[in-house]
Amino acid sequence: VARLTLPASKSFSQMSDRVQPAMEAAVRDRIRDLLLNSLLVPADHLDSDLVATGVIDSADFMALFMLLEREFGIEIQAGDLVLENFRTIARMTSFVRSKTAMA
Amino acid sequence: MITNYSSKDRGAVAELQQLLWQAGPEGNVRYLDWKYFQNPYIDDRYLVLAWEDENLVGMVGAFGACWEIPGSKRAVLPCLSDTVIVPARRGGPLFREMLDTLIGRQAADAVPWLLDFGDQPAGPAMVMRGWRSVGPWGVAKAALGRTEDEWDERTWTYGSTRIGPRSGATLHCTATIDAIAVAKLVAKVEPTDKVRHVRDATYLDWRFRNPLARHYFLSVTQGEMIGYLLAHRTLVDGLWGATPTTIMDCEAESDDIWADLIGAAMQLLPGRELVMWIRDISPSRISLLLRLGLRLVQPSGRLTADVDLPNLLICPTGATADSALADLNDPSCWDLRSICGRSWR
Numbered sequence: 001v002a003r004l005t006l007p008a009s010k011s012f013s014q015m016s017d018r019v020q021p022a023m024e025a026a027v028r029d030r031i032r033d034l035l036l037n038s039l040l041v042p043a044d045h046l047d048s049d050l051v052a053t054g055v056i057d058s059a060d061f062m063a064l065f066m067l068l069e070r071e072f073g074i075e076i077q078a079g080d081l082v083l084e085n086f087r088t089i090a091r092m093t094s095f096v097r098s099k100t101a102m103a
Numbered sequence: 104m105i106t107n108y109s110s111k112d113r114g115a116v117a118e119l120q121q122l123l124w125q126a127g128p129e130g131n132v133r134y135l136d137w138k139y140f141q142n143p144y145i146d147d148r149y150l151v152l153a154w155e156d157e158n159l160v161g162m163v164g165a166f167g168a169c170w171e172i173p174g175s176k177r178a179v180l181p182c183l184s185d186t187v188i189v190p191a192r193r194g195g196p197l198f199r200e201m202l203d204t205l206i207g208r209q210a211a212d213a214v215p216w217l218l219d220f221g222d223q224p225a226g227p228a229m230v231m232r233g234w235r236s237v238g239p240w241g242v243a244k245a246a247l248g249r250t251e252d253e254w255d256e257r258t259w260t261y262g263s264t265r266i267g268p269r270s271g272a273t274l275h276c277t278a279t280i281d282a283i284a285v286a287k288l289v290a291k292v293e294p295t296d297k298v299r300h301v302r303d304a305t306y307l308d309w310r311f312r313n314p315l316a317r318h319y320f321l322s323v324t325q326g327e328m329i330g331y332l333l334a335h336r337t338l339v340d341g342l343w344g345a346t347p348t349t350i351m352d353c354e355a356e357s358d359d360i361w362a363d364l365i366g367a368a369m370q371l372l373p374g375r376e377l378v379m380w381i382r383d384i385s386p387s388r389i390s391l392l393l394r395l396g397l398r399l400v401q402p403s404g405r406l407t408a409d410v411d412l413p414n415l416l417i418c419p420t421g422a423t424a425d426s427a428l429a430d431l432n433d434p435s436c437w438d439l440r441s442i443c444g445r446s447w448r
Contacts, residue, residue: 040194054196058225065227066407075405083231 027072028093034067035089051087061086068092074099105204108139108150115159116152123187125339126315133314141312142167143305144179149208151201153188161188163201165209165217169301175427177301181209183219198225199232206420215424216431219416220442227406229416235432238414240382240439241401243392244347245369247377251343254373259319265371267363272323272330274367280320282307284328289441292354297383297438298431302352315339319372321364323355330355332364334372335443348374352441362391369395380413383438415439 035041041055050056056064064086065076074096085095108116117131124131139147144167153161165181172178183205188197209217219229223239230236257263258276265274282304289302300306311318315338323330332353340346350368355361369377381389381399393399402409417432430436 054199055194057194057196058198058228060194061228061231062224062226062407062410069405069407077404077406078230078236081227081230081406086231 024093024097027096028089030071031068031089031092031096034064034071038067039063046089049087050089051083056086068096072096072100104154105201106152106154108147108152112152112159116150116162119159119162119189120185120187122189123185124315130315130339137309137312137314138166138184139164141309143309144169145181148212149181149205151205151208153192153197153201155192158189160192161197161201162186163198163205165205168218169306171299171301172427173296173298175425178428179214180216180218180428180431181214183217184221186221186225199228206418210420210422213422215420215422215428217418217420219418220413223410223412223414223416226410226414226416229418234416234418235434236414236416237432237434237437237439238382239402239409239412240380240414241399242412243379243381243389243397243399245377245395245397247348247369247372247374249373251373254342256373258371265367267323267360267367269366270323270357270359270363272325272360272363274363275320275322275324276367276371277320277322278318280311280322280331280333281328282311284322284324285331285333288328288331288354288356292356295438298436299438299440300442302441317342318351319368321367321371323360323364330357330360330364332368334368336372336374342373343375345375347376347378348372349443350377350379351443353379354441358387358391361388362395365392365397366395369397380439380443382413383440413443 032046035046036043039056039060041050045053045055048055068074069076076099080095084091086092113132113135114128116135117128120131120135121127124134126134139150145165149165151163152159162185163183164185165183167179168182169177169179186198206217219234226236259278262275262277265276266272267274285307286303317336317338319334321332322328333351335349335351336342337346350365353361353364355364381392389399400412402412415437419432424431
């Protein structure tokens with residue numbers, strides 16, 4: 001699976017309105033791919049609340065964090081530990097976008 | 104289905120815990136008995152089991168630990184331990200369900216906090232569910248670099264002595280230690296206004312009977328004990344396995360004696376690597392560790408990079424805490440010398 005490459009010269013916040021949705025879709029698709037193929041989340045659960053259903057629980061979070069850090073070049077810190085950031089693929093996408101914008 | 108432990112479950116627990124304890128059926132039963140039935144503070148009431156049909160698929164436990172609370176009497180606060188789930192049931196809500204049951208039982212018993220010093224891959228999930236992280240904190244490490252051929256167990260089995268180069272004191276290497284003398288020294292050195300683990304003879308006697316542990320002791324006596332070092336290796340991994348040798352505790356009346364004890368441990372203990380927690384160790388003693396050649400590994404602030412560092416997670420159970428116990432989720436209230444959660448097996 002090809003690694004997602006984020007533009008080196010611009011953060012999300014600096015990108016044009018046209019580029020941002022495309023990048024968001026790329027991040028979302030890559031997170032979906034990671035959940036499916038690396039964390040082995042069943043395909044029929046991908047669009048659910050992954051926390052409420054227990055699909056991602058306990059030690060899975062650390063594995064998820066390692067994947068997100070590696071794939072998107074972000075650093076997840078104690079202040080990021082909010083369940084709402086990781087409930088759905090959409091929330092994870094927003095989280096990754098916010099972290100890459102800060103980078 | 105989630106149940107309490109009962110005596111008929113002993114064999115099933117021993118079988119399940121082979122995933123974690125790895126001491127075989129008899130060794131696992133001995134460890135179960137020691138940790139939850141011989142514990143001086145709490146019985147087996149906080150052993151929680153998860154079943155699927157007739158099969159045991161998960162377990163969490165909490166064993167008793169006793170704490171000195173400043174301005175108050177001692178308090179027993181259980182420590183989460185021995186979490187194991189069969190591979191087929193991992194990646195789901197079972198851990199959370201067992202934990203919720205355990206916390207509910209503690210709340211019903213009016214126990215206000217549950218502590219967890221264990222390994223931390225589940226730590227972020229626990230923090231997001233309301234646990235407070237006291238750490239992580241740093242460790243000191245040293246490669247021991249000895250081979251089995253170069254190590255003489257008789258040093259410890261039959262006792263031997265070394266002269267400490269800094270203090271000139273005589274250091275005794277032994278396989279047993281006088282728990283009462285240790286407790287007496289603990290009571291003398293460095294009084295603190297923080298929450299500390301009780302190290303009295305009752306606790307030490309129990310701790311040293313851990314059937315899956317091998318302990319090594321260094322002590323200095325001048326009329327009475329003035330310094331000691333307690334080191335641990337798991338029996339399951341053997342003397343030269345990858346598991347580090349751990350300095351559980353080291354106290355001394357002077358920095359020179361303390362450094363001599365650490366230095367002797369580096370020279371004499373078995374294993375590939377020596378590890379000790381450094382939270383709450385004084386700056387002067389941290390400097391001594393560096394001078395002795397230990398390497399400090401400090402938290403980076405990045406969760407995934409710090410996952411192997413020690414931590415304490417603390418969870419309010421919902422029971423009302425009296426005033427002396429009300430602020431335990433404040434990281435600054437703890438003095439965590441002498442505990443070393445990784446030396447329990």
